[in-house]
Amino acid sequence: MSRLVSRRHLAAAAALRRSPAAFASRWLHTPAFATVSPEEISGSSPAEVQNFVQGKWIKSANWNWIVDPLNGEKFIKVAEVQGSEIKPFVESLSKCPKHGLHNPLRAPERYLMYGDISTKAAHMLGQPEVLDFFAKLVQRVSPKSYQQALLEVQVSQKFLENFCGDQVRFLARSFAVPGNHVGQMSNGYRWPFGPVAIITPFNFPLEIPLLQLMGALYMGNKPVLKVDSKVSIVMEQMIRLLHECGLPAEDVDFINSDGITMNKLLLEANPKMTLFTGSSRVAEKLAADLQGRIKLEDAGFDWKILGPDVQEVDYISWVCDQDAYACSGQKCSAQSMLFMHKNWSSSGLLEKMKKLSERRKLEDLTIGPVLTVTTATMIEHMNNLLKIPGSKVLFGGEPLENHSIPEIYGAFKPTAVFVPLVEILKNGNFELVTKEIFGQEVLGRSVNGTTYAGIRARTTGAPQNHWFGPAGDPRGAGIGTPEAIKLVWSCHREIIYDIGPLPKKWALPAAT
Amino acid sequence: MSRLVSRRHLAAAAALRRSPAAFASRWLHTPAFATVSPEEISGSSPAEVQNFVQGKWIKSANWNWIVDPLNGEKFIKVAEVQGSEIKPFVESLSKCPKHGLHNPLRAPERYLMYGDISTKAAHMLGQPEVLDFFAKLVQRVSPKSYQQALLEVQVSQKFLENFCGDQVRFLARSFAVPGNHVGQMSNGYRWPFGPVAIITPFNFPLEIPLLQLMGALYMGNKPVLKVDSKVSIVMEQMIRLLHECGLPAEDVDFINSDGITMNKLLLEANPKMTLFTGSSRVAEKLAADLQGRIKLEDAGFDWKILGPDVQEVDYISWVCDQDAYACSGQKCSAQSMLFMHKNWSSSGLLEKMKKLSERRKLEDLTIGPVLTVTTATMIEHMNNLLKIPGSKVLFGGEPLENHSIPEIYGAFKPTAVFVPLVEILKNGNFELVTKEIFGQEVLGRSVNGTTYAGIRARTTGAPQNHWFGPAGDPRGAGIGTPEAIKLVWSCHREIIYDIGPLPKKWALPAAT
Amino acid sequence: MSRLVSRRHLAAAAALRRSPAAFASRWLHTPAFATVSPEEISGSSPAEVQNFVQGKWIKSANWNWIVDPLNGEKFIKVAEVQGSEIKPFVESLSKCPKHGLHNPLRAPERYLMYGDISTKAAHMLGQPEVLDFFAKLVQRVSPKSYQQALLEVQVSQKFLENFCGDQVRFLARSFAVPGNHVGQMSNGYRWPFGPVAIITPFNFPLEIPLLQLMGALYMGNKPVLKVDSKVSIVMEQMIRLLHECGLPAEDVDFINSDGITMNKLLLEANPKMTLFTGSSRVAEKLAADLQGRIKLEDAGFDWKILGPDVQEVDYISWVCDQDAYACSGQKCSAQSMLFMHKNWSSSGLLEKMKKLSERRKLEDLTIGPVLTVTTATMIEHMNNLLKIPGSKVLFGGEPLENHSIPEIYGAFKPTAVFVPLVEILKNGNFELVTKEIFGQEVLGRSVNGTTYAGIRARTTGAPQNHWFGPAGDPRGAGIGTPEAIKLVWSCHREIIYDIGPLPKKWALPAAT
Amino acid sequence: MSRLVSRRHLAAAAALRRSPAAFASRWLHTPAFATVSPEEISGSSPAEVQNFVQGKWIKSANWNWIVDPLNGEKFIKVAEVQGSEIKPFVESLSKCPKHGLHNPLRAPERYLMYGDISTKAAHMLGQPEVLDFFAKLVQRVSPKSYQQALLEVQVSQKFLENFCGDQVRFLARSFAVPGNHVGQMSNGYRWPFGPVAIITPFNFPLEIPLLQLMGALYMGNKPVLKVDSKVSIVMEQMIRLLHECGLPAEDVDFINSDGITMNKLLLEANPKMTLFTGSSRVAEKLAADLQGRIKLEDAGFDWKILGPDVQEVDYISWVCDQDAYACSGQKCSAQSMLFMHKNWSSSGLLEKMKKLSERRKLEDLTIGPVLTVTTATMIEHMNNLLKIPGSKVLFGGEPLENHSIPEIYGAFKPTAVFVPLVEILKNGNFELVTKEIFGQEVLGRSVNGTTYAGIRARTTGAPQNHWFGPAGDPRGAGIGTPEAIKLVWSCHREIIYDIGPLPKKWALPAAT
Secondary structure: OHHHHHHHHHHHHHHHHHOOOHHHHHHHHOOOOOOOOOOOOOOOOOEEEOEEEOOEEEOOOEEEEEEOOOOOOEEEEEEEOOHHHOHHHHHHHHOOOOOOOOEOOEOOHHHHHHHHHHHHHHHHHOOHHHHHHHHHHHHHHOOOOHHHHHHHHHHHHHHHHOOOOOHHHHHOOEEEEEOOOOOEEEEEEEEOOOEEEEEEOOOOOOHHHHHHHHHHHHOOOEEEEEEOOOOHHHHHHHHHHHHHOOOOOOOOEEEOOOHHHHHHHHHHHOOOEEEEEEOHHHHHHHHHHOOOOEEEEEOOOEEEEEOOOOOOHHHHHHHHHHHHHHHHHOOOOOEEEEEEOHHHHHOOHHHHHHHHHHHOOHHHOOOOOEOOOOHHHHHHHHHHHHOOOOOEEEEOOOEOOOOOOOOOOEOEOOOEEEOOHHHHHHOOOOHHHHOOOOOHHHHHOOOOOOEEEOOOOOOOOOOOOOOEOOOOOOOEOOEOOHHHHHHHHOEEEEEEEEOOOOOOOOOOOOOO | OHHHHHHHHHHHHHHHHHOOOHHHHHHHHOOOOOOOOOOOOOOOOOEEEOEEEOOEEEOOOEEEEEEOOOOOOEEEEEEEOOHHHOHHHHHHHHOOOOOOOOEOOEOOHHHHHHHHHHHHHHHHHHOHHHHHHHHHHHHHHOOOOHHHHHHHHHHHHHHHHOOOOOHHHHHOOEEEEEOOOOOEEEEEEEEOOOEEEEEEOOOOOOHHHHHHHHHHHHOOOEEEEEEOOOOHHHHHHHHHHHHHOOOOOOOOEEEOOOHHHHHHHHHHHOOOEEEEEEOHHHHHHHHHHOOOOEEEEEOOOEEEEEOOOOOOHHHHHHHHHHHHHHHHHOOOOOEEEEEEOHHHHHOOHHHHHHHHHHHOOHHHOOOOOEOOOOHHHHHHHHHHHHOOOOOEEEEOOOEOOOOOOOOOOEOEOOOEEEOOHHHHHHOOOOHHHHOOOOOHHHHHOOOOOOEEEOOOOOOOOOOOOOOEOOOOOOOEOOEOOHHHHHHHHOEEEEEEEEOOOOOOOOOOOOOO | OHHHHHHHHHHHHHHHHHOOOHHHHHHHHOOOOOOOOOOOOOOOOOEEEOEEEOOEEEOOOEEEEEEOOOOOOEEEEEEEOOHHHOHHHHHHHHOOOOOOOOEOOEOOHHHHHHHHHHHHHHHHHOOHHHHHHHHHHHHHHOOOOHHHHHHHHHHHHHHHHOOOOOHHHHHOOEEEEEOOOOOEEEEEEEEOOOEEEEEEOOOOOOHHHHHHHHHHHHOOOEEEEEEOOOOHHHHHHHHHHHHHOOOOOOOOEEEOOOHHHHHHHHHHHOOOEEEEEEOHHHHHHHHHHOOOOEEEEEOOOEEEEEOOOOOOHHHHHHHHHHHHHHHHHOOOOOEEEEEEOHHHHHOOHHHHHHHHHHHOOHHHOOOOOEOOOOHHHHHHHHHHHHOOOOOEEEEOOOEOOOOOOOOOOEOEOOOEEEOOHHHHHHOOOOHHHHOOOOOHHHHHOOOOOOEEEOOOOOOOOOOOOOOEOOOOOOOEOOEOOHHHHHHHHOEEEEEEEEOOOOOOOOOOOOOO | OHHHHHHHHHHHHHHHHHOOOHHHHHHHHOOOOOOOOOOOOOOOOOEEEOEEEOOEEEOOOEEEEEEOOOOOOEEEEEEEOOHHHOHHHHHHHHOOOOOOOOEOOEOOHHHHHHHHHHHHHHHHHOOHHHHHHHHHHHHHHOOOOHHHHHHHHHHHHHHHHOOOOOHHHHHOOEEEEEOOOOOEEEEEEEEOOOEEEEEEOOOOOOHHHHHHHHHHHHOOOEEEEEEOOOOHHHHHHHHHHHHHOOOOOOOOEEEOOOHHHHHHHHHHHOOOEEEEEEOHHHHHHHHHHOOOOEEEEEOOOEEEEEOOOOOOHHHHHHHHHHHHHHHHHOOOOOEEEEEEOHHHHHOOHHHHHHHHHHOOOHHHOOOOOEOOOOHHHHHHHHHHHHOOOOOEEEEOOOEOOOOOOOOOOEOEOOOEEEOOHHHHHHOOOOHHHHOOOOOHHHHHOOOOOOEEEOOOOOOOOOOOOOOEOOOOOOOEOOEOOHHHHHHHHOEEEEEEEEOOOOOOOOOOOOOO
8 A cells, every 4th residue: 555655654754854844834734723734644643632512622531542544553532521521511511491592582693693603614614725624634534535525525615605694594584474363473483402412423524513513503502513533533623613713612512422422421411302313223222212302314225226218328327436436435325226227238337337436546535445344244245145146246346455444444346236136126125116117206106315316316416505314204304405404403483472452342251 | 960960861861752753863963974973972872983994994802981071971982903903004004105195296186185175074074063063072072161172173174174275285385496507406395204193182082183184194194093092982983074075095094092002003013103192201102112203292381471560350360261271271281380470469360260260160061070180189289289388279179079070080170279489499490480581581581382472372272273382392293284284294305306418528527 | 050049049948938937947047146147148138247336236327238259149238337437436445555454463364254255255166056157157258168167167266265264364474584683573574555456358257357356355455356348247246256255345346347447547546556467568558557556467479389209199289279279269378379390290280180170169169259359350360471481271261150259259260370480480589499499498498477398288277276477577467376366466564573672781872 | 174175185195195106005905806996086086987788898978077975076987878879788688588697497507606706795895995995985975974884885795695605596496386197296486587777876875786786696687787877986896896706797787877868778678677776756757668667666755653652762862863864864764754752752852862963973974965955955845844833943954064065965964853743644644643553553554665663673774684675566676685686586487397197098088
């Protein structure tokens, strides 16, 4: 894995060369709010991630070491809060009343404040050096190509732009309907939950936690945020940026911990709502533990259907390659399965996909480590699939070579396994595809979350301008849009003003 | 309890007199769809309640006898489905696909069908004899004054009127936002959950189950409905009315069972959503069992605040009396506590309330049996309150006399116990009221569900034109309005159409 | 024209036969509110149409005779108000304040009243005998097939269903946005205009005036309604129905007059808004006279495009025939021009259309008199078209035969004239069609009002569930939907409540 | 008027002193896009205002000289387009198709482009030196205090913030309702008008034209903008800023002309919509000329009511002073009349208002020239009022002294004239105030446009977050909010997709 070693190496060499001007250099490359430099974090110069609670950055009794996914070096130490240390977090959450930090009838100036914070943060994040800072920081902990990492930061930046000026208060738009008599009117408000929790995964270290965090804040909630420790350094830095843009120190707590401690915190602090993004297994457990006071954006199993009309093969093979292998297939929306009408078999699609997959290389992280599954597990899964009659490896199917990815992570080439549909259907679970109902019918007969349809369809569009999230589940959470923020981070409250006057000549009626 | 006995008696006598013309008489008093006559149900002529599943009315291996709350006679037998008999219900639910019976892209003609069903049902229910039929039937099982029972039926009728014509399809209104390039547009739909369950309590035998049932159906779900067996006869009759108005037999199942069996059914049939209206204790258990796939409209603890401005004492004493004692205080919204500024102490308010409470009598059911708490329990609770220093009985505080209400139910006079606020506050739970923040401030600093504010405010407004339900809980369910139906009975689904064309001169980009 | 003569004849004969039982017969066939019997109006038994103002039906100094479009007999006399008689109408309008008869803050119980009126009127109009009554009455004055006339009544009935119950008050839903400080909130209301006028044409004697009238009333306006005298008998009867359903006598005035008198009325009474449906020529004059206080739904010039994909020829020829010739082409949405891709020339489409057009016959009014253009004018227009090189008559092109349609009306067979596109384009006005941009592109590059797209597209869908009206004009009015009612019949009013409290420690700032 | 003379004088002296470094100085004080320096414009160094059409800045055959409202010097020359020179403007407008430059189905990337332009412009305008530049430029042509001028710029800046990111495309949100059968769905879009015109007055040289201009552009229109020549220099500079932020040169034309020429342009270019802000007289004429294709935000006659509860006299006298005299009373929303309940007469309110008015001085422009009425006219008007029995001057009532305001403008002290209500009412026009219906009733019985109610109410709130504009007129235009932009700058277009499939077994029906 010479390139990556040498990247580190060269960086170190460069650091030496530029010393004693290193400080100045830091100032050139690192934004003022930042406490780390993405390119300089290494085993010999590890970064520290802290917690934030009750307005202060704090450490903990324990450090949890994170290893560099590209070379296995311990390169980040995270101050993980222990079960015995959660009291300040519980106290902090409990300071937030049930009616929130603001709501349409209380402290409305805070809506404006969040408009201002968003304006400033959007502008700061939009500076080339800040975009670059976060893109590179994302790359260090959640390896993906620079383009993919940059896109994640840009989407986050656009999201902040969407809530400049008065747009936060516009989220709190209410409605009213005339009542039964003069002086009566019923009002439907969007009300905050008050103290809330946010738990987010490793694959989008910035976008997922930032968008949910801001959504929660906009609507008047006080969140405690926990990001997967492997990548929490990114949001730790982002919170510093937000503080610099005016985020009040009391409004957000930030905690690093293991799952057991977080579970304990949730049960003790009893947030009115918890947003969980992550695996379905944990989601279901949490849903039961929290008795349903939860919204979930769980892992998708994402599929694509190519109908009988063969067209635009070059374009579609490219979209398939990107949807399946960008970010090493670790997007929530990564294409897991491709249903292909037989007409496509002679179209050259699979050959083109093979070629495209072979362009991917570790050097530029167009393929990289898988943070949740080991190589061995992936091989085992593939071998199980290959036991199905008629199945075969189309391409890939082998571990990556010449790398220093640590064994706890996966390192596998972009791989496609062909399985005949008839065999899948023996399991009886996919009755939908048995009938030839491609096209529009599929939309009316499915409940998939965010769905793309049409010749330019893809599975991995997760921008800030359309709802992204599951469907068909009352606990399902969306991310990103005004609609998502309102539905996830607030509830309906009805107030009927009935201010009179009393009817003239009101007389006491009989009891009923 | 001579009056009630003689009511029975007279009815029986009348029945004898009019025999053999009884059949004709039934036709005069009982709507065509009905299988019971509210005034004739009695220990000697008991009514039967059946279940409906897979398009057929069915009985069960067991009858559960319901006793007349006014005289303890076994007067209704309910075919309660046993744990061993739930298979047809499980199968029936499983026939409904996850994408529902209809959705904005599938079977839209069903939205129109439900507009027609609502039109017909609204008209049928609006006929004086049908209003009367249901009001009297409600009275028999959930004793309240004729006025209160009639109001429940009228609200249900108005609700149906609200969804005549195209109004059901208007509930499925979606929105769309322009995409990034020609041919792309993102669409936000309201999507059904598919198979769902509805569990409702005894206090509003018609309004709660009917409104939730129709809401579920409008949005494309297939519900199984369970109403508290004590009162399920009312909805059993209503489903017959709905069938007559065109409700397809496959669209709704109706089950009578105990809680254990229903729990089993939920776990086996695994409805995508369950609406539960009832006690908080059961609600929390269900929420955990169903891992949060639930929405709740749980029992409220409802309070009223009288601020420092004393005015309109006659009117307010009447509202307090109605809010506290109508339906024997068994409305979800019944006034449980009244906070009164000291200025009111010399206003005569309490004296007026006492007088009003004394107008209530068993004869016209302006006071009646309490179906969930025994007399002994109420006395015990009162005695506990009276141990608080300074507390005292203002009025009531004694069991009803001269009645034949069975012992399993409560029979207690309208009662008010005074407790000094300072003592309540020793428990530390009501910090809100310590400060003199009466008026508008209270609204901004609370999360109560449906809230009335102003001189004409009450706690027990539960009509069809404004949201009724809790706030502050992500699982909270509303009832009644278009907003409530959309938020409770459907979820957001995002479909992005990206139909092209491809950009002219599209060329293969580098991998990312 | 034997059939029609004999229809009259038979009716007369029947009338004789059933006398003296005529009264009983009237009761069988005519609804209680009605003052005419559609089948019995004739030259010998003419009907009378009156005016309604200030709560009373009134006549006028002059009768205007309407001739039967099928045989030229004077069969209806209309009490047309003269210029000298408009004073009561001016006074009546002026009694309505600028803030309307109701608005979200005033007399909200009137929203409920209109929900009730709509419920009752929907039910009454939905009775088979009432549907039949209005369908036949429409046929007598605006000849079209029974099916077409019935459809007009049914759409009107569905419209009324849409505004049952609380749906009228839901139209007055307002919104509010949090202000800059506690106590401030800005509210956007839909406010009525107050006194308004409605002027509607001959082609939909019931649907257009009824839908606009009710929309105006729902939002709190007081309308004076003028329908083309040729057909005003239909709305005269409908207003009687509405009165019976609870419409307050003071809420609507109904006037018959010529255009000059109506113009005078508008200038004197100065309604805050006038809705005009009719010819573009009159619309533009009125717009200037009323200085733009007008909304217009003017005559469309409606076209259909058949793109290069030839399919479903039978279906499409049927749609083309219906769109072009139903109601003798007198719908606002009638297909005036058909653009056909050359691929269709050998599809048999034109031959099929010819055959379908030949099914039409005067006997069942699938073709009938044209009320605004004489036969001679149509022939002249056709001859002008035929001067264009390459143009030809495809079918029709001749006057109807064997009829007694009076000369002031047109009587012409269903006709299609083919004109080569290249010739049309010489005029330079249709640059759009020069390029081969069929399909979706057309939608993005046009401003047509209500537009149907897709294989099942038609031009003449004018139901109650989607907006019908022009686009691209700030004066453009829609009809039918909640959206249309809100935009046409109300305006935005913003009220900012700023109820304090004042900031603590407010101190006098410097002047600015 | 020594201070102002010396301001000029000092500026000139400074300019001399800093020469030859003037260029560098310009760079310090003047933004890069600017072609003028607000502090340096003078009779000896006059500024030039050009026109912009078809992508180019152009002059004209004629200069119109604007005099400095503070000293009468000719200090700005405006290239006013003559009647013979309008051809390029007509041609430019005609290049914009009726379907606009973009719409929800065409060129959606332009919505994003306008989000970007707004983001950049909001940021640029938010820079302290740019805020200062525009505030001072506004002061030079529309004299008001620095605070007031700055506020105008800040509101404009906030408005731009509101449409960052995706917020422009969110304006184009459409809705859809399920149709009658599979494949049918009706869609309501907001569609542009295409070529449009905007005409705005002198009093808010930046805010009014900028907000309307951007609203028009956001929705897809191509506007030609005409601002009162006296102040058009401000928007001329703003358009340069917008170009620098990415505004395409073809999207906006900017014209200076007299009213006659503009009228000619409107008639020849025939814009689909014209937004006019200005005097009611011109508005009505334009409305007739343009046959109602117009929306109006005309001069308000704004009043304030003080009800019987006397409170917060200091605060209210300050609000009254600001509402009446800030910007020398030239805001559209300036308080023209104050209705005062008699309870206030002994409150000291009028005395306090007098004192506050006397704080105003020409030096800081807290009082300044009136650009539309001469001093003589104001005196005449006052004298007419004083003929009313019982009326008297409360304060003011005299011309300003020691000033060099030119005679064509007005120079008058802040003035209040008391008129007994009983005398006003003799005219019979104010029946509302005869009854003692103060408070909430007033809102339900009025049609005033933007209305403030409550103890903190004012007349002159014209921010970017709530609708500002008249009510009660179908031509009424709002400014500022998303709601206003959508209703003013777009129209409803309905497209019904009916894409099939055909019903199975479709068979040819009979003709109807």
